[in-house]
Amino acid sequence: MWLQRLKLGPRFNVLLALVFVGGFALSGLALSNVLESRAKNEVTSKALVLIQTMNSVRDYTTTNIQPLLNPRLDTDSTFIAETVPAFAATEVFQRVRKIDDYKDFFYKEATLNPTNLRDKADSFEANLVQRFREESNTKEISGFRDLPGGQVFYIARPLAVGKESCLRCHSTVDKAPKSQIATYGDQNGFGWKLNDIIAAQIVSVPAEEVLDNARRSLTLIMSILLGVFLAIVFVINYLLKRSVIRPIRQMARTAEAVSMGEMATEFEQNSRDEIGTLAAAFNRMKSSLEISMNLLNKKQ
Numbered sequence: 001m002w003l004q005r006l007k008l009g010p011r012f013n014v015l016l017a018l019v020f021v022g023g024f025a026l027s028g029l030a031l032s033n034v035l036e037s038r039a040k041n042e043v044t045s046k047a048l049v050l051i052q053t054m055n056s057v058r059d060y061t062t063t064n065i066q067p068l069l070n071p072r073l074d075t076d077s078t079f080i081a082e083t084v085p086a087f088a089a090t091e092v093f094q095r096v097r098k099i100d101d102y103k104d105f106f107y108k109e110a111t112l113n114p115t116n117l118r119d120k121a122d123s124f125e126a127n128l129v130q131r132f133r134e135e136s137n138t139k140e141i142s143g144f145r146d147l148p149g150g151q152v153f154y155i156a157r158p159l160a161v162g163k164e165s166c167l168r169c170h171s172t173v174d175k176a177p178k179s180q181i182a183t184y185g186d187q188n189g190f191g192w193k194l195n196d197i198i199a200a201q202i203v204s205v206p207a208e209e210v211l212d213n214a215r216r217s218l219t220l221i222m223s224i225l226l227g228v229f230l231a232i233v234f235v236i237n238y239l240l241k242r243s244v245i246r247p248i249r250q251m252a253r254t255a256e257a258v259s260m261g262e263m264a265t266e267f268e269q270n271s272r273d274e275i276g277t278l279a280a281a282f283n284r285m286k287s288s289l290e291i292s293m294n295l296l297n298k299k300q
């Protein structure tokens with residue numbers, strides 16, 4: 001094999017390089033998978049906390065604010081949006097986004113038949129709502145999707161008409177407060193039924209945000225790995241040269257000289273390791289050789 005034709009140093013280095021390139025590629029691949037899924041989990045758990053918070057805000061609005069404002073909805077000419085759970089959630093989320101950690105997060109209650117057309121589910125989001133409707137066990141869907149503004153990572157949860165009170169504004173036009181009809185019209189956001197899944201609560205983050213994080217960690221770890229490998233190669237080469245290659249070369253030169261009859265040269269025994277033992281054995285062999293040669297010479 002061609003490797004066997006190489007000298008010790010290059011052979012070691014070729015083998016080390018092969019092992020390293022393989023190991024580097026494999027660990028890079030495994031690591032990038034692990035880091036990416038960790039980054040996704042991190043964003044997902046943040047997003048889930050946000051969705052739960054938004055649901056608490058919705059609940060608070062329904063139980064604490066609505067009873068106070070309900071009487072005014074029919075009499076006031078302008079609609080009091082503060083009584084709407086969805087409005088409260090959207091407003092609170094705008095404030096959450098002012099916190100640095102959450103400035104890249106987006107929130108949407110993507111709805112099939114929304115009161116405010118801004119909340120209309122696009123075809124991708126409509127599919128998510130549809131899936132939540134069909135698969136009652138699916139409580140969360142996450143993944144990447146391409147948008148005109150770039151790729152995003154999204155986390156979606158189903159949103160159902162959970163309370164009787166929702167139906168006042170979302171069932172039929174005649175039940176709805178007049179001020180609501182005046183503001184939002186009588187076309188949208190009606191016909192919902194109790195416990196129907198009508199929307200998906202979606203939190204999304206630019207994919208860059210998620211992947212950059214993973215990539216930064218990957219680059220750091222791979223650079224450390226590269227550094228460690230270079231150090232290993234350096235140390236192995238140094239040790240190989242110092243304790244194997246150089247003494248063997250010297251021994252070869254000495255053996256060459258002894259074979260030419262220069263009996264005064266000694267095999268240098270500089271260490272107590274295998275090479276040192278070999279040098280000692282060669283010296284003993286050289287002495288035996290000398291004795292035999294002397295005997296032979298005397299006989300002649």
Ligand code: HEC
Pocket residue numbers: 062073083084085086087090109111113114115116117119159160161162163165166167168169170177180184189199
């Ligand atoms: C007082 C009337 C009222 C009540 C009660 C009410 N909503 Fe709404 N809802 C609205 C209005 C008005 C909007 C549009 C708000 C906006 O402009 O963002 C809306 C928005 C929404 C949205 C966002 C999509 C859309 O239609 O624009 C969802 C989802 C929603 N409501 C669900 C519910 C649920 C679930 C309940 C019961 C817990 C509920 N609503 C109770 C009036 C109401």
